[in-house]
Amino acid sequence: MVRTPCCSKEGLNRGAWTAHEDEILRDYINIHGEGKWRTIPKEAGLKRCGKSCRLRWLNYLKPDIKRGNISQDEEDLIIRLHKLLGNRWSLIAGRLPGRTDNEVKNYWNTTLKKKLTGDQPAESKQSKIEKKKKKKSNKSTNNNNNKTPPLSAKSQLEANTETPHKLKAEATTNERVADSKVQVVFKCNDNGVPIIKSREVVYPMEYSFGELLLSDFPDSDFWKICQNNCTEDSDHIHMTSTTTTGPAGGGGANSTRIPLAQPVLFSEDLFKDWIRDDHTFRNQSI
DNA sequence: AATTCTAGCAACCGCGGAGCG
DNA sequence: CCGCTCCGCGGTTGCTAGAAT
Numbered sequence: 245m246v247r248t249p250c251c252s253k254e255g256l257n258r259g260a261w262t263a264h265e266d267e268i269l270r271d272y273i274n275i276h277g278e279g280k281w282r283t284i285p286k287e288a289g290l291k292r293c294g295k296s297c298r299l300r301w302l303n304y305l306k307p308d309i310k311r312g313n314i315s316q317d318e319e320d321l322i323i324r325l326h327k328l329l330g331n332r333w334s335l336i337a338g339r340l341p342g343r344t345d346n347e348v349k350n351y352w353n354t355t356l357k358k359k360l361t362g363d364q365p366a367e368s369k370q371s372k373i374e375k376k377k378k379k380k381s382n383k384s385t386n387n388n389n390n391k392t393p394p395l396s397a398k399s400q401l402e403a404n405t406e407t408p409h410k411l412k413a414e415a416t417t418n419e420r421v422a423d424s425k426v427q428v429v430f431k432c433n434d435n436g437v438p439i440i441k442s443r444e445v446v447y448p449m450e451y452s453f454g455e456l457l458l459s460d461f462p463d464s465d466f467w468k469i470c471q472n473n474c475t476e477d478s479d480h481i482h483m484t485s486t487t488t489t490g491p492a493g494g495g496g497a498n499s500t501r502i503p504l505a506q507p508v509l510f511s512e513d514l515f516k517d518w519i520r521d522d523h524t525f526r527n528q529s530i
Numbered sequence: 531a532a533t534t535c536t537a538g539c540a541a542c543c544g545c546g547g548a549g550c551g
Numbered sequence: 552c553c554g555c556t557c558c559g560c561g562g563t564t565g566c567t568a569g570a571a572t
Binding site (some may be wrong): 258259260261293294295299300303304346347350351354355427 | 541
Binding site (some may be wrong): 259260279280282294295298302315331332333334346349462 | 554556557558560561562565566
C-alpha cells in the first residue's frame with residue numbers, strides 16, 4: 245500500500261522559514277492553539293506543510309524554548325540520560341526544560357559524541373573527510389543515473405534478520421549492564437496503590453552510573469512495568485514475574501512477596517530484560 | 531583575497547503508533 | 552478487525568558561517 249504524502253508538495257515553500265512566516269504561524273497558534281497541524285497551513289494562509297509547521301513551532305517558536313548555551317549541568321544530564329536511554333531524544337529532551345529533541349540530538353551529534361569518543365580513529369577527521377567525499381561521489385553518481393538510493397541506517401538494520409529495535413537494545417545491554425544491580429524501595433500511597441518510593445542503580449563506575457538515580461526517570465517504562473506487576477496487601481507487595489526458565493517448565497507466572505519499604509535488588513538479567521523492552525521479568529532473582 | 535573545508539544547526543523524510551469511524 | 556488519518560519520533564540532508572589553506 246502506498247502511503248499518502250503528508251500534504252501536497254505543489255506550491256509549498258521549503259527550506260528556511262522567513263520572519264513573516266514565523267509571525268503568521270505564531271499568531272495563528274496563539275489564537276487557536278496547537279494541534280490539527282494539517283489544517284493550520286490552510287487556515288493560517290501558510291504555504292507550508294503541516295509537519296513543517298509543527299516542527300517550526302515545537303523547535304523554534306514555542307515561547308518557553310531555551311536556545312543555545314547548553315549549561316554544564318544540562319550537558320552532564322544529556323550524557324547520563326543517553327547512557328541509559330540511547331537515542332530516545334524526545335525522552336531525553338523531556339528531562340531538560342525548554343530544550344527540544346532536535347536541539348538535544350544536534351548537540352549530541354555535533355558536540356558530545358566527539359567529546360566522548362575523543363580522538364578515536366573511527367570518528368577521526370580523516371574518516372569524516374572520506375565520508376564526505378563518498379557522499380559527494382554517491383550524489384553525483386545518483387545524478388548521472390537513477391541508481392537506487394543508499395539504504396538508511398534503519399533500512400540496513402531491517403535488512404538483518406532481527407528487528408532494529410532488538411538489535412539496538414541488545415547492543416545497549418552488552419555495553420552497559422554487566423554486573424549492575426537495580427535497587428527499588430516499594431511503598432503504598434494513601435489509596436493503597438503500590439508506588440515506587442525510591443530507586444537507585446548501582447553500576448560499575450567505569451560507566452559513570454554510580455551517580456545516576458533512576459528516580460530521574462519517573463515515566464520510564466521500567467517503573468511502569470514495576471507498578472503494573474505489583475499488587476499489595478497490608479504489609480507486602482506482591483511482585484508478579486513471568487518466567488521463561490524454572491522448575492515448572494518455563495512460561496509461568498511467579499509471585500514474590502516483598503515486605504514494604506524494603507530495598508529490592510533486581511538482578512542484572514532483570515534489568516537486561518527491561519532494556520530489551522519485551523516487558524517480561526525473566527530469570528528474576530530478588 | 532579567493533577558494534575549499536568543516537561544523538553546527540534547521541529542516542525534511544519516512545516510519546510507526548494511536549485514535550477513530 | 553480493518554483501514555485511514557494524524558501526530559510524533561529518529562535519522563538524514565542540505566545550507567551557511569567561519570576557519571583553514
